[in-house]
Amino acid sequence: MKYLTSLLLLLLTSPAAWACTVCRPRVQAGIHNDAYTANLLLILLPVAVLLLAGLGLFFAADIRHRFTLRHA
Amino acid sequence: MSPITSPRPTRAPLIAAGLLLGAGLGGFVDGIVLHQIFQWHNMLSNQLPPDTLVRAKVNMYWDGMFHAAVWVLTAVGLGMLWSATGRPEVPHSGRTLLGGLLLGWGLFNVVEGIIDHQLLGLHHVYEYATNKQPADLAFLGFGGLLLLSGWALVRAGRTRRLT
Structure with missing residues (x-):
């Protein structure tokens, strides 16, 4: 014990x-x-870049459409 | 009365969904395989080497924040995929989605490799080598190969579905 x-x-x-x-x-x-x-901020930076790239591509047509309407 | 026109076919939403899903899953591959299973590096292991329990646990916290961020990336990609598949102008192409997934994984390696490894020096792919560049460059090279494969698949999807 x-x-x-x-x-x-x-x-x-x-x-x-x-x-x-x-x-x-x-x-x-x-x-x-x-x-x-x-x-x-440093750790999230690459993820933020990728997220912006994806969102930009997804909404590319809408963004382009809005841009051309504004400049028509 | 204006005539009803069908919208022009576009694969951009499907590629974008694949891109974010691929980047998110690529982030999980990095976190699970290189951080946890092989334990080659952690998020801040070049600045705070995990050579004591305290430092290892601090690195573990930042690994968790990284995992949370790539989870968000994956969830947003899933939402985009759901949205894209319900749109009549977006063709249902497996090659395009797979190409987008590979593009996303490759983009993750290239963006993370350039920002975290090369520019900021937060960590390197293999911290336990005297020369850390070869592993960092191999990581970038693998990312480049994934980008090329993804691009080829996306192109193949275009020729099969939209011509």
Whole structure:
């Protein structure tokens, strides 16, 4: 029993067991820092480019039609 | 009374739907295969190497934001596909849709490769090499091949359906 308790204590106090509960505030601080908005915009930039390309092609005829009506 | 005319056939809505669906699915391939299964890179792994649990979890968060964004891309593409298939002027062409899907995947690789790998340096395709350029260029080259294949299929769809 004494051996089992010692083993359990050893496992629970090992870095693998407590790392996540201890590191969570540091993870949150690493995400929500001054660079948050810049990181978000940079990560979304390629997706935004692709989305605009797709929407532009989908509505190309409507856009062209509106443009020619305005300049007619 | 003006005569009723049938609208001119157009494949643009179908190609656009395929483009966004392909780009979204291509984004998922990148995220699932290269980020999670092979673990070659993460979204910010060139700026914040995932060499500690904290840094790995911060990268995991930004991977999640990337996945959420490509999910939106896929959902918008699905909506466009639904809209395009209900329009009489849009031909029902599997080759055109498949071509659009490949174009989208290729465009994802090229746009993401140029912006994230080459210009911003947020991450590289294989972070664990001394020279990161070969893998980055292979990613771009694969994107170029997908673009060419997609373009060829879209053209094949045109000759089969609209002539």
